[in-house]
Structure formats: structure tokens, C-alpha cells
Amino acid sequence: MYQLTNELVFPHPMLADEHGILAYGGDLSAERLMLAYTYGVFPWYNEGDPIMWWSPEQRFVLFPEDLRVSKSMKKVLRNKEFVITQNEDFSGVVRSCKEVQRPGQDGTWITDEMEKAYTKLHAKGIAQSIEVWKEDKLVGGLYGVVVRDVFCGESMFAKVSNASKAGFITLVQSKQFKLFDCQVHTDHLERLGAKHIPREDFLRFLGIVV
Template structure:
């Protein structure tokens, strides 16, 4: 594992540990975050811990051009119970992602430093949000880092049933329409798998990222 200094640098991703930890320390500056994402690296750490930088051996992804919307989600979309917007309330989205209770999780990795850093990235146009509204109330959404051909999803939330699914599928359709190559979902979990994401090797992911 590499210990970062003030130098704007990351080691090669194949030097990550078996679990995927590549480096520790550094900062959450705009320049370092963009360098990380452009090289298949992302920060993930708990409150009161040093910054951990990850590049896992398997990457959870969606290929927008190949994505098939399930019948149940199509039915949800057809009911038109929700309104969806892009970049209309990023701050509320990231704050809800921080505060929403998650099964099996104690605390959050979305610290105030994370919020400040990604808000700055959003203001610079590098981070996008999707908002899901019901009767004028924000009930779901997600945000992520937009690299122009790969969208790196960071977190999502849902206050009512299916709201995050609507955000996810709407984002995938947007990425498909704009010829993105991948939606990066980072690390496997069952919910993402249910939504249609699957794992590819780090090597394949980096190849697409660099193409």
C-alpha cells in the first residue's frame, strides 16, 4: 500500500491490495480527485479514518448501450408517479445520501470533507446529480463523477419505494442517448445486481476508461 504525500501522484492500480486498497492519505483536492477517477481510483473511508484510495480487482458496471429495462421498472415509468431532473438540487441529493439509513451500515463514508469536495466538483461541472420528485418533494436521487465517456456513480438514496430505481434507470437512458461507454458502480452489492449491473475485471475497466 502506498502512502501519499502532497505530491499529485498515484501508484499503478495493479499495486492495490487483494481487497483493492491502493493508497492511503493525500487530500480531496479537485486535482487529486479528477486524477484518481481518470485512472480508475476512488476514495472510500469511514469518518475519523485517513483517506483510503481504492481500485478493486473487479468493477461493478453497466453498459448503457446494452442495458435492458426490466418489465417491472418499465411499468413504474409508465405510471408517471415521479418527476426526474438533472442537476437541480445537488446539495440536497448528497446530503440525503449522507443521512439516509442503510441496512447493515453504521455511520457514513460521506463526510463533510467529501460533501465540500464533491460540491466543488459539481460547481466545476465534473459531478452530476439526478433528482427524483413526488408531489414536489425530493424523494430519491443519485450523484456521480462525469468523465465524459464513463460516469462514475457515487451514491444514491430513496425515501419512498422505487425512487432510486427511477433515478438509476433514467441516468442509464441518458448515458445511452449520449454514447457513454460505461456506468461505473464501483463495488458489487445485491441491489446493484438487481438493477442489472455486473462485474468486469479491473484490467477491462481501465482499458475502457483509457479508450
Template sequence: MEKDANNFPLFFLGDRLEFPSVSQANEDGLLAVGGDLSPERLLLAYKNGIFPWFNDDALILWWSPDPRMVLYPREIKISKSMRKVLRDGQFTLTQNTCFEKILEHCAKVERRDQDGTWITPNMKSAYLELFDRGFAKSLEVWEGDILVGGLYGIDLGHVFCGESMFSLRPNASKFAFIQLAQQLEAKKYRLIDCQIHTPHLQSLGAKEIPREEFMEALAK
């Protein structure tokens, strides 16, 4: 175990399938480095409030930020203009019909203050395997027969861990996110894990909560 520049311990994961307590993450939320992207490790991570996020395949970084950005499905905000979009039939929605294409589009999204993409080839392979096992899910937004938006994440059965979304038309990703929230509310899911704050997610009703509160909701 080594320490980072702020004197926080850094946990290096080996071959054992384990993670340290999320309480040991540093002030930025970084908890551990190393390990692998096996389906077993990824599922263990999500079930314990941890997610991978890094810019290359050289070193896997595992995070558990405090506070945590979440959306309670019943609190989804739908603006007047979005209600019109939902009614007018511009978009149609499908689920799990082209998961790999959703991954590819999300990997191309340019994000502020981010060099490159964290959806690396190894990350794509890992999530495709989780999709094959029924844990990773996607929502696809179509304008006619053209894929114009969507999102994907990990479905734990009571919490949906959102990973990424993209939009090639105005409001397409909002359309997918609102539809997801409404579906999960009907199924009585506890929350959607949005991981970190963005103005876009906040505008849709997501908010930051203490990590301890998030972990309580995550626990079945």
C-alpha cells in the same frame, strides 16, 4: 511505504499529485492512503480507476478493486413493474437542481456492514466544488414537489462514475438509475462505474468485470 496485515505494500500519498499503478492495490482493492480531497486529486483518481472511500476524516483511503462492478448502459434491466413506474407519471426527474440535498440524503442512508457514512463533511465540500466546476452531476426524483430519491456521481464525458443513491419511496432510486442509463446510452457513454458489487445493482444489469477490462474502457 509500509505493508498491511497481508504483506501488501501500502502507499502513503504526500503533497505530490500522483497515485501508484492500480495493479499495486491489495486483494481488497486498497491502493493508497493519505493525500487530500482537492478537485485535482479527485479527478486524477477517477480518471485512473481510483476512488476514495473511508468512514472518517482522519485518513483518506483510495481504492481500485478487482473485479470492478460496472453497467454497460445498453444492458440496463427494466422489469415489468418498473416499466409501469416509468409510464405512470408517479415520479418526475430533474438534473443538477439540488446537488447538495442529494449529498445530504445519500449521507444518511444506512448501509449493511458499514458503520457511519463515508460522505463526511470534507467529502461533501470536495464534491460540491467538483459540482461547481461541472464534473459532479446529480439526478433528482420528485413525487409532486417532494424530493424522494436521486443519485450523484462524476461525469468524465465517456464514463459516469456513480457514487451514491438514495430512495425515500419504493423504486425512486431505480427510476433515477434507469433514466441515467438511458441518457448515457443515447450519448454513447462506454459504461457506468458502480465500483463494488451489490445485489441491487446486479438486479439492474450491472456486472463484475476484470479491472484490466475496466481500465481499457476508462482510457479514451
């Protein structure tokens, strides 16, 4: 595991340890975050801990052609139960991802520092959000970072059933991106068609020599 300094560099992502941790320390400046995502690296840590930078051996991703939409979700989308927008309320999406109660979790990994950092990335046009509305209320959404034609998802939330799924499916079907980086496994995304690929394959997709 490498300790970062003020210098804007990262070790090669293939040097991550067996847990997927590449480095710790550094900061969440827009420049460092942009460099990290370019190398397929993302931050994930708890409040009060050093910033941890990850490059998992197995990357959980979704190729648009693998998307699976259930009959019930097709009906939800066909009936236009939600209004779905893009980049209309980035701060609202991040704040909701941070505050929403999640089963089995005591808190959130989205610290105040991370919220500010990704808001700055959004101002630069690098971080994007999908908002899901019902009766003019924000009931779901997701946000992530764009690297070339890859959408690196960071978090999603839903205050009503099917809201986050509707937003994610709509984004995938928009054909804006060729790959969706889901980072780590969730049953929810696996049911939608996400799967693990080796880190080497993911890095090659980003144009990184392995």
C-alpha cells in the same frame, strides 16, 4: 500500499493490494479527485480514518445495453410517478445520501469533508446528480463523477419505493454515457444488469495502459 504526499500523483492502479487498496493519505482537493477518477481510483473511508484510495481487482459496472428493467418498473416509468431532473439540486442529493438510514449500517461513509469536496467538483461540472421528485419533494437520487463517457456512481438514496431505481434507469436510458462504474457489488444493481469485469478491462476503457 502507498502513502500519498502533497504531490499530485497516484501509483499505477494495477499496484493495488489484494483487498483493492491502492494508497492512503493525501487530500480531497478537486485536482486530486479529478486525477484519481481519471485513473479509475476512488476514495472510501470512515470518519476519523486516513483517506483510503481504492482500485478493486474486480470492478462492478453496467453497460447500457445490459440494462434490465422489470415489468413493474416499466409501469412506474410509463405512469410518470416521478419527476426526474439532472443537476437541479446536487447538494440536496449528496446531503440525503449522507443522512438516509440504510439497513445494516450504523452510519455513513460520506463525511463532511467528502460532501464539500464533491460539491466543489460539481461546481466545476465534473460531478453530476440525478434528482427524483414526487409532489415537489426530493424523494430519491444519485450522484457521481463523469470521466469521458463513463459515469462513476458514488451514492444513491430513496425515501420512497422505486425512487432511486427510477432515477438510475432514466440516466442509463438517456444514452449520455457508455459505461456506468458501480464500483462494488450490490444486489440492487445486479438485478438491473450490472456485472463484474476485470480491473484491466475497466482501465482500458478509461484509456489507461495496463
